[in-house]
Amino acid sequence: MIHARSDRSSIEELLEEEGTQVQLSVPDLTKNILNRNEGTLTDTGAVKAETGAYTGRSPNDKFIVKDDETAEKVDWGKVNQPMQEETFLHLYHKVIGYLKDLPERFVFQGYAGADEDYRLPIRVITEYAWHNMFARQMFIRPGSEEKPLHENAFTVLSAPGLKADPETDGTNSEVFVTVSFKHRIVLIGGTQYAGEIKKSIFSVMNYLLPKQDVLPMHCSANVNAEGETALFFGLSGTGKTTLSADPSRYLIGDDEHGWSDRGVFNMEGGCYAKTKDLSIETEPDIYRAIRFGAVLENVAVNPGTGKPDFTDTSLTENTRVAYPLDHIDNALEESKSGHPDKIIFLTADATGVLPPISKLTKEQAMYHFLSGYTSKLAGTERGVTTPEATFSACFGAPFLPLPPSVYAKMLGEKIDEFNTDVYLVNTGWTGGAYGTGKRMKLSYTRRMVDAALNGEFKNTEMYQDPVFGLNIPLHCDGVPEEVMIPRNAWEDKSDYDTQAESLAAKFHENFKKFAYADETIAAAGPVKR
The missing domain is CATH 3.90.228.20 (Phosphoenolpyruvate Carboxykinase; domain 3)
Incomplete structure (x- = not known):
């Protein structure tokens, strides 16, 4: 088991705020997405959402906090840009304050890693219900009788509506994706692209697993x-x-x-597939996986029929779908x-x-x-x-x-x-x-x-x-x-x-x-x- 420091009282206080919704089911998340006008329902039952100006990752806005934990280990450079801990803490409290002021926020608790000896407990706190459904489908969901060890969780705080000011916040643009291994926190702001959530945790695992010879x-x-x-x-x-x-x-x-x-x-616990030109003839398994519980990202949908048009890339070439592994018939349980x-x-x-x-x-x-x-x-x-x-x-x-x-x-x-x-x-x-x-x-x-x-x-x-x-x-x-x-x-x-x-x-x-x-x-x- 990968353990983590958990002295983060601001996060615990945020979880106790009125309007915090924890571990919602797919039906409940879908209702929230529709009621909050975050997305629409397609004819297959999948949810469709759009990410606005940012339809892909923002590599120039990704940072790792440089401190005693990381200074001599991380391969610093254009990919792994350093951020001072003071700057991170400034952003952290800004994100906490932003999420706290929202009428609602959504929490998913699960794991990264199917092997019990190497899995990482994670907590994803999001501004949007559809981002929480994305996290629920992409990461590993605990069993009905399993209580995740989330006092040790690596926490992702996603606040797309909070845009940074480079001059005062120490970022390169209005977008920031920042990882602190010391505090076990990921901060995401200024971008609605859901892929940042999953890739930030992948980066975390790429840092932690080699320590265990994985x-x-x-x-x-x-x-x-x-x-x-x-x-x-x-x-x-x-x-x-x-x-x-x-x-x-x-x-x-x-x-x-x-x-x-x-x-x-x-x-x-899920897949994040490109959907450009997707058809049942060429990729039947992925095509059939797009049903209730799946999240379509930036896919054009016919407003009259609710049918997705996978040939339409007017929003982006990078159209995507996230779905749980059990949507694939031959997935290994x-x-x-x-x-x-x-x-x-x-x-x-x-x-x-x-x-x-x-x-x-x-x-x-x-x-x-x-x-x-x-x-x-x-x-x-x-x-x-x-x-x-x-x-x-x-x-x-x-x-x-x-x-x-x-x-x-x-x-x-x-x-x-x-x-x-x-x-x-x-x-x-x-x-x-x-x-x-x-x-x-x-x-x-x-x-x-x-x-x-x-x-x-x-x-x-x-x-x-x-x-x-x-x-x-x-x-x-x-x-x-x-x-x-x-x-x-x-x-x-x-x-x-x-x-x-x-x-x-x-x-x-x-x-x-x-x-x-x-x-x-x-x-x-x-x-x-």
């Missing part, structure tokens, strides 16, 4: 009937949720997991499994030059884990409107308080210990870059992932890419031969060569920051010319 991972996970577990690493928009929701396998979780000496466990046999690294390469699937050596796995390459897709962060090449260490740099070397070392040791196979899968573009080529067909990606998980590539002839050094299967049943080798899918081969060399150079430039990496790992990247 590897926290930004990945989805599933398992087959024989107990063979697979992990899917990747940033938002690369396909973690989609590919892990496989009707032939049991879903462990879609985004955040821990890997202990016993195996893999989900940190959450205990949300934990054994050690993974296969790991899939997902990238949405907008240059269209990476192969759709390739088998990685141990050194290549470490290189690509540290690199964490993908193309940041539109809508997942403020200001991103077209795909942008990005390198996010460990496929989750925005959520890693500790240096990437901590997580990479742990992963490498586990791959060695459990002889885990690792594949790199490109769910991005083929036949050309973004704007010219086409997005890889989901059916092709599913078929290749199935082949990797089923061991079909063990005896398949491989082709080594001359630029990236990746071993590519020449054949996969159900996938056209020309798709397997990316250069063959391009009409203009010279244009492909130019794009490939350009991307390889970006890999080399990015990897310079990992000077501590073993020479064999550094040499496992693209071929230097």
Whole structure:
């Protein structure tokens, strides 16, 4: 059990205020959402809410309090911006005062972490009822006879209506997402984007779990009937949720997991899936999960019929739905499994030059884990409107308080210990870059992932890419031969060569920051010319 300091009398006083509603059921939260005009009910029974100006995370407004607890441990920089404790306490009392003055506030108490030995008690206090329903569905709900240890809870205080003044509050804008590990508190203000609630707790777990020799991972996970577990690493928009929701396998979780000496466990109790162009034909499990108890975020809805239009991205490209795991028919009830046999690294390469699937050596796995390459897709962060090449260490740099070397070392040791196979899968573009080529067909990606998980590539002839050094299967049943080798899918081969060399150079430039990496790992990247 992860323990926490709990001397926070202001929070306890807030909980005793008239209008504080604790641990409401889905029906009661839904009534509050509708009565308070926070959202509407769709034809499926799901609630729909909008987040206003902020439809994605605000990475420039995220802070960690720098104090005796964190000063020598956190990897300070652009991702983990320091905030002085005095500034935090000023904001804390401002948030407490704001929430106290509201006629109502909503409280959820639950856990992060399905493994009882590593779970973190959490409390989420929100201004909005729909944010509380989001938290209720995303985190692990205690059983009917289970009393959470919330005197030790890590508390999230969410006050979207409170906008900061950078000059007097010490923030970068009106938005702030601030974590204090000493006080065990997360402050969120100025933004209605619900994803900040879940990702702040993920960052907390990424700080706490390595102390217990547990590897926290930004990945989805599933398992087959024989107990063979697979992990899917990747940033938002690369396909973690989609590919892990496989009707032939049991879903462990879609985004955040821990890997202990016993195996893999989900940190959450729900899923937070992108809904752009969602259909029952392409993603039936997610589509059917959007029913009573689910929360749609920034999805356009027909005012006459209440039917969601998943093709309408007028509010944002980053349309989302949050739903509990039990909305997925084949979700694993205990949300934990054994050690993974296969790991899939997902990238949405907008240059269209990476192969759709390739088998990685141990050194290549470490290189690509540290690199964490993908193309940041539109809508997942403020200001991103077209795909942008990005390198996010460990496929989750925005959520890693500790240096990437901590997580990479742990992963490498586990791959060695459990002889885990690792594949790199490109769910991005083929036949050309973004704007010219086409997005890889989901059916092709599913078929290749199935082949990797089923061991079909063990005896398949491989082709080594001359630029990236990746071993590519020449054949996969159900996938056209020309798709397997990316250069063959391009009409203009010279244009492909130019794009490939350009991307390889970006890999080399990015990897310079990992000077501590073993020479064999550094040499496992693209071929230097």
